[in-house]
Amino acid sequence: MPLLEVENLHTYYGNIHALKGISLTVEKGEIVTLIGGNGAGKTTTLRTICGLLKPREGRVKLEGEDLTQYKAHDIVYKGIAMVPEGRGVFARLTVMENLEMGAFSLKSKDQVNKNIERIFGLFPRLKDRRSQVAGTLSGGEQQMLATGRALMANPSILLMDEPSMGLAPVLVEVIFDTIEQVNKEGVTILLVEQNALMALGVAHRGYVLQTGEIILSDSADKLQKNSTVQKAYLGME
Amino acid sequence: MQSQNTSLWKPAIQSGLIAGGVAVLLSLVGMVATFNQRFIISGVFSMGQVIFLAPMLLMSYFFLRKTMALSSQKIVLYGLLIGVMGGLVLVLLVLLGTNFNLQAMFINSSSKLYDILTFNQPLAPGLMILLALSAVMGVLASGSFLIPPRISAAVIQGITWVLLVGLLRDLIITVTSRWGPLAGPVKSLFAVSGLKPLGAIFLFALISGLYYWRNGKPVSPAQKPTQTKDRSLLFWAKWAGLIILLLLLPPILGIFFSDILDTVFMYILMGIGLNIVVGFAGLLDLGYVAFFAIGAYTMGVLTSPELNADPMTYWQALPFAMIACVVAGLILGLPVLKMRGDYLAIVTLGFGEIVRLLALSDWLRPWFGGSQGIQLIAQPVIGNMVLNTQQELYYLFLLGVGIVAFIAWRLRDSRMGRTWMAIREDEDVAIAMGINHVAYKLMAFATGALFSGIAGTIFAAKLQSVYPHSMNFLVSINVLCLIIIGGMGSIPGVFVGSLVLMGSPELLREFAEYRYLVYGALLVVMMLTRPEGLWPDARRKLELHEEELEAEAHVLAEAETSAMKSAK
Numbered sequence: 001m002p003l004l005e006v007e008n009l010h011t012y013y014g015n016i017h018a019l020k021g022i023s024l025t026v027e028k029g030e031i032v033t034l035i036g037g038n039g040a041g042k043t044t045t046l047r048t049i050c051g052l053l054k055p056r057e058g059r060v061k062l063e064g065e066d067l068t069q070y071k072a073h074d075i076v077y078k079g080i081a082m083v084p085e086g087r088g089v090f091a092r093l094t095v096m097e098n099l100e101m102g103a104f105s106l107k108s109k110d111q112v113n114k115n116i117e118r119i120f121g122l123f124p125r126l127k128d129r130r131s132q133v134a135g136t137l138s139g140g141e142q143q144m145l146a147t148g149r150a151l152m153a154n155p156s157i158l159l160m161d162e163p164s165m166g167l168a169p170v171l172v173e174v175i176f177d178t179i180e181q182v183n184k185e186g187v188t189i190l191l192v193e194q195n196a197l198m199a200l201g202v203a204h205r206g207y208v209l210q211t212g213e214i215i216l217s218d219s220a221d222k223l224q225k226n227s228t229v230q231k232a233y234l235g236m237e
Numbered sequence: 238m239q240s241q242n243t244s245l246w247k248p249a250i251q252s253g254l255i256a257g258g259v260a261v262l263l264s265l266v267g268m269v270a271t272f273n274q275r276f277i278i279s280g281v282f283s284m285g286q287v288i289f290l291a292p293m294l295l296m297s298y299f300f301l302r303k304t305m306a307l308s309s310q311k312i313v314l315y316g317l318l319i320g321v322m323g324g325l326v327l328v329l330l331v332l333l334g335t336n337f338n339l340q341a342m343f344i345n346s347s348s349k350l351y352d353i354l355t356f357n358q359p360l361a362p363g364l365m366i367l368l369a370l371s372a373v374m375g376v377l378a379s380g381s382f383l384i385p386p387r388i389s390a391a392v393i394q395g396i397t398w399v400l401l402v403g404l405l406r407d408l409i410i411t412v413t414s415r416w417g418p419l420a421g422p423v424k425s426l427f428a429v430s431g432l433k434p435l436g437a438i439f440l441f442a443l444i445s446g447l448y449y450w451r452n453g454k455p456v457s458p459a460q461k462p463t464q465t466k467d468r469s470l471l472f473w474a475k476w477a478g479l480i481i482l483l484l485l486l487p488p489i490l491g492i493f494f495s496d497i498l499d500t501v502f503m504y505i506l507m508g509i510g511l512n513i514v515v516g517f518a519g520l521l522d523l524g525y526v527a528f529f530a531i532g533a534y535t536m537g538v539l540t541s542p543e544l545n546a547d548p549m550t551y552w553q554a555l556p557f558a559m560i561a562c563v564v565a566g567l568i569l570g571l572p573v574l575k576m577r578g579d580y581l582a583i584v585t586l587g588f589g590e591i592v593r594l595l596a597l598s599d600w601l602r603p604w605f606g607g608s609q610g611i612q613l614i615a616q617p618v619i620g621n622m623v624l625n626t627q628q629e630l631y632y633l634f635l636l637g638v639g640i641v642a643f644i645a646w647r648l649r650d651s652r653m654g655r656t657w658m659a660i661r662e663d664e665d666v667a668i669a670m671g672i673n674h675v676a677y678k679l680m681a682f683a684t685g686a687l688f689s690g691i692a693g694t695i696f697a698a699k700l701q702s703v704y705p706h707s708m709n710f711l712v713s714i715n716v717l718c719l720i721i722i723g724g725m726g727s728i729p730g731v732f733v734g735s736l737v738l739m740g741s742p743e744l745l746r747e748f749a750e751y752r753y754l755v756y757g758a759l760l761v762v763m764m765l766t767r768p769e770g771l772w773p774d775a776r777r778k779l780e781l782h783e784e785e786l787e788a789e790a791h792v793l794a795e796a797e798t799s800a801m802k803s804a805k
Contacts, residue, residue, distance in 0.1 A: 073670075077671060084666050092658060093659065093662070
C-alpha cells in the first residue's frame with residue numbers, strides 16, 4: 001500500500017475547475033516531485049491534500065485512511081506537515097516560538113525539546129538565531145525555519161511548496177541538499193517545484209501537471225530525458 | 238556643492254509658504270482671536286500670538302532637521318527665509334482683509350483679528366513687526382542647530398514647559414490648591430491669566446537647568462545594576478512606587494482630575510480587551526461597544542428597582558453580566574469566523590449597531606427602557622461604604638484594570654497568546670500546524686467581550702443609569718484609536734494611548750470648539766511620524782519599519798551568498 005494515495009481529485013475555486021481529476025501515489029521513503037508551470041494546480045493539489053481546500057470529488061488516503069473526512073487542523077495529527085509557498089513563517093514570533101508552533105500537535109514536552117535539538121542539528125544557523133524574530137531572517141534562513149517548523153510535527157510525509165522560490169542559486173542548492181538529507185532520515189517528501197531541473201535532480205519519481213491535469217508521470221531520470229519536459233520545463237530545445 | 242545649495246532654496250520657500258498658509262488657516266478659523274485673551278505670560282504674549290507664530294518656528298525647525306550638514310551661515314539663512322516667507326503670507330492676509338471685506342466667506346476675518354496680527358499698531362509699523370517676528374521665529378529655530386545639542390535640548394524643554402504650564406494655568410492652580418504649603422508659592426507664579434513674567438523666567442530656568450544637569454550626569458558605575466538581585470529589587474521598588482502613586486492619585490488631584498482618570502481607566506479596561514482581539518489575534522472588531530453595552534445593560538436590568546421587584550446588588554449582578562458578555566462574544570464570533578479583514582470589520586460594525594438599536598427599540602422597552610434608558614442602577618458596596626464618588630469609583634476602575642492587565646500580560650506570554658499571534662500572522666499555516674482556529678478565535682472574542690463588559694458594569698454603576706445613546710459607534714472607534722496610538726498589541730501602549738486620547742480632550746477643554754480640530758491634527762501628525770504607536774510592542778515596531786528591514790535582509794542575503802561561495 002502506498003503511503004499517500006490521491007485518487008481522482010477535483011477541486012474548485014468557486015466556479016473555476018482548478019483540479020480536473022488528479023491521481024498520484026507516494027511510496028514510503030520516496031521523494032516525489034510535482035512540476036508544472038504557473039497556474040497548473042501544483043499549490044492547489046498540496047492545499048487539497050492537507051485539507052485547506054475541500055475537494056468536490058475524489059479521495060486523499062494516508063496509509064489507507066481517507067483524510068477528506070477530517071478538518072484541516074486535524075490532518076497534521078495524521079502525519080502530514082506542510083512547508084507553505086513563500087515560506088509563511090510567523091514573522092513576529094521568534095525562531096524558537098515558530099518551531100514550538102510547528103510542534104503544536106505534539107503533547108509531550110520532551111518530544112518537542114528533542115525535535116528542536118534535531119532541527120538545530122539540521123540547520124545550525126537557526127540555533128544561532130533562536131531568539132531572533134522570524135521576520136528579520138534572510139530568505140534562506142526563513143526557508144530553513146519553515147522546513148524545520150514542519151518537521152517539528154514528526155510528519156510521516158512532508159509537503160513542500162516551491163522551496164526554491166526567490167532564493168539565490170547557491171542557497172537553492174543548500175535547501176535541496178537538506179531535502180535529500182531529511183529524506184535519508186526517513187521522511188517521505190512530496191515536492192512541488194517550478195525549478196524542474198533541481199526538483200528532478202533530487203526526486204525519485206515525478207508528475208508533470210498542466211492546467212489541472214497530470215500529463216506525464218515517470219521516474220525522475222526518464223522525465224529528465226523526456227522531450228516534452230525538456231522543451232517546456234528545462235528550457236532545452 | 239553649488240548645485241546642491243541652490244536646489245534647497247525652492248523647498249525652503251515652499252516650507253515658508255506652507256507655514257504661512259497654516260498660520261492664515263488658524264487665523265481664519267478663529268483660533269487666533271479666541272485665544273488672544275489667554276495669556277501664556279501675562280502682558281507679554283498670548284496664546285493667540287503663539288498660534289500664528291508657531292508654524293514658522295516649527296516648519297523651520299523640521300526643515301532644518303531634515304537637511305543636515307549645512308554651514309552655520311546657511312542654517313541661519315534658510316531659517317530666516319522660511320520665517321520671512323511665512324510672515325509675508327500673513328502680511329498679505331492682513332492687507333487683503335483690511336482693504337476688502339472677506340467676512341462673507343471668512344466669518345472670523347474681523348478688524349479684531351487684524352489688530353491682533355499687527356500687534357495693535359498702525360498698519361505699516363504693525364506689518365513690519367509681524368514680518369520681523371516671523372523672521373525671528375525662523376531664525377530661532379535655526380539657532381537650536383547652532384548651539385551644542387545639550388543646551389538646545391534644555392532650552393526646548395524649558396520653552397515647552399512654560400507654554401504648557403501657562404496654558405493649563407487654571408487646572409494647575411485648582412490642583413495645587415489642595416497641596417497645603419505648596420499652594421501659595423505655586424500660585425505666586427501665575428497672574429490672572431497665564432504666568433507672571435518673573436514666574437515664566439523662574440520656571441524656564443528651573444526646567445532647563447534640571448534638564449541640562451540630568452543630561453550631563455555621567456552614568457556612574459554604581460548605577461549600573463551589576464547584580465541580578467539588585468536589579469530585581471529595583472524592579473519591585475519601581476512597581477511598588479507606581480502602585481502607591483496610583484493609589485494616592487485621587488486625593489492628590491481632586492475631583493476634576495479623578496473624573497478624567499475614571500474615563501481614562503474605563504477606556505484602558507476596554508482597550509486591553511480589544512487589544513486581545515485586534516492586537517493579539519488580528520481580528521478587526523468595529524462593534525466592540527456592543528459588549529460594553531451588554532455589560533452595562535445587564536447590570537442595569539438586574540439591579541434597577543425600576544425594572545425589578547427584587548433588585549440585586551452590584552456584586553451579585555457582576556457574574557451574570559460577565560457571563561452575558563462571554564456568551565455575546567461567542568454569539569458574535571460564530572457567524573464571523575470565516576471572515577477576514579475588512580469583511581469581519583463590517584459585520585462587527587453591524588453587530589454593534591444592532592445591539593444599540595435593540596436597546597433603543599420600543600419593542601424591548603419593558604426590559605431595557607427604550608430611549609429613556611435605565612435609572613437607579615446599584616452602586617458597589619464594600620463593607621458599609623457605598624462607592625459613589627468619582628474618587629471612590631477610581632479605585633474600582635484601578636482594581637479592574639490591575640486584574641485585567643495582569644491577565645492580558647500572562648495570556649500574551651502563554652501558549653494561547655502565541656497561538657493567537659500565529660493565527661494573526663498566517664491563518665492557513667496556523668491551521669496546517671494543527672491549530673483549531675475556530676476555538677482560538679472564539680476564545681479571543683469571548684475574552685475581549687468579557688473585559689469590555691466589566692468596564693460597562695462600572696460605567697453603569699458610576700452614572701447609576703444607562704442610555705442607548707452612550708453606546709454609539711464612536712466608543713468603538715475611540716478604543717480602536719487608542720490601541721493604534723499606543724501601539725498595536727502592546728499592553729503598556731493601551732495605558733499611554735488611553736491617557737493621551739481620552740485624557741487630552743479633557744485637558745484641552747479650554748480650547749472649546751477647537752479641541753477636536755487640535756485632536757484630529759494630533760492624530761494625523763502622530764500617524765505620519767510614529768505609525769508604530771507611542772509605546773510599541775517590540776515586534777510590531779520591526780514590522781512597521783519594513784523598508785529598513787528589507788534593506789537589512791538584502792544585505793544579509795548578499796552576505797549569505799558570498800559566504801556560501803567562499804565556503805565552496
